[in-house]
Amino acid sequence: MPAKPLQGVRVLDLSRILAGPWCTQQLADLGAEVIKIERPDQGDDTRHWGPPWLKNSQEAAYYLSCNRGKKSVAMDIASEEGQQTLLALLDHCDVLVENFKVGGLKKYGLDYASLKEKKPELIYCSITGFGQDGPYAQRAGYDFMIQGMGGLMSLTGLPDDQPGGGPVKVGVAFADVFTGLYASNAILAALFQRQQSSLGTHIDLSLLDVQVGVLANQGLNYLTSGQVPQRLGNAHPNIVPYQAFATADGYMILAVGNDSQFQRFCLEIGCPELAEDQRFVSNQQRVAHREQLLPLLEPPLQERSTAQWLEDLEKIGVPCGPINNLEEVFQDPQVKHRGMELELPHPQAGKVKLISNPIRFDGEALNSTSAPPLLGEHTQEVLKELLNRE
Incomplete structure (x- = not known):
């Protein structure tokens, strides 16, 4: 294949769980070098969110779902040495992605205001539950509660007057995944903008904002009519049958x-x-x-x-x-033809099954060729290559 579209872009990934890692996996699939910073001895929380576990490994399927193509560097950013090493790595990076609580990185000198002074071309993406300002800014936000607060669960499920009626969450982390996609989209726009201005920007993404933003036709049904949409089960509010x-x-x-x-x-x-x-x-x-x-x-x-x-x-x-x-999904002839089940080599399990990135350029799926990394797998490699440290 020719060079991937983001080849030459380097991303410092301070995110964990799902929304941030989903964003950075997308960037890795598009060709960016993503350096995932993880806590020594523990790493990303989702490494431990099992079962199920990858065979012959203690990697949880949840972690595997959103960390393909990255390099894991184990580092304690709470220590002075870790902060200095991170700042040195940042000199070689174009983008920083983080999902700490608002103000959580300021005590380490890793907040946007501090880093902008040192590196004005930096693209800094913050992902939080409720955004960088407003009455809820200091709250923690999780997908399930955001689906409820953002209106999705008022639309999902059977009507209240039917057996089994009541609010139901979507079966995957809807707000997290959409936030990750919006984040990667915003980063691409910021990279393009920087080509014109030579300046970076601070991207502020909120799970709640995203959940409200993707209410789509149902949101406009309400804003247009003033009538609050109700749960319809599997029916559609605007089309019958x-x-x-x-x-x-x-x-x-x-x-x-x-x-x-x-x-x-x-x-x-x-x-x-x-x-x-x-x-x-x-x-x-x-x-x-x-x-x-x-x-x-x-x-x-x-x-x-x-x-x-x-x-x-x-x-x-x-x-x-x-x-x-899901068994029928992955056996479906169209899904199989499109190669949506991906298999990559893994240092412990021998191989790992993943889900392909659905984006195709010139008939080729854009997937990283390396499996989700082991904790700290690339620490020495990255520090030697970028900082000349043994």
């Missing part, structure tokens, strides 16, 4: 996105009259008459298996899909 339906042997997702698709769908299920019914003739009408339409669709959809519906609806261009568990 667009949800999970029972079939003869399980469930499937039906995603009818326009009126012509609805007409073809009605013909396929043997109910062409529904497409002519004035209550259902347009998506706007179907949303207004959701409660009348859905019971009419359920009986015919239970007459065929999921596999049969997927085959039949695909032929007529009506979007639909299965509800896969």
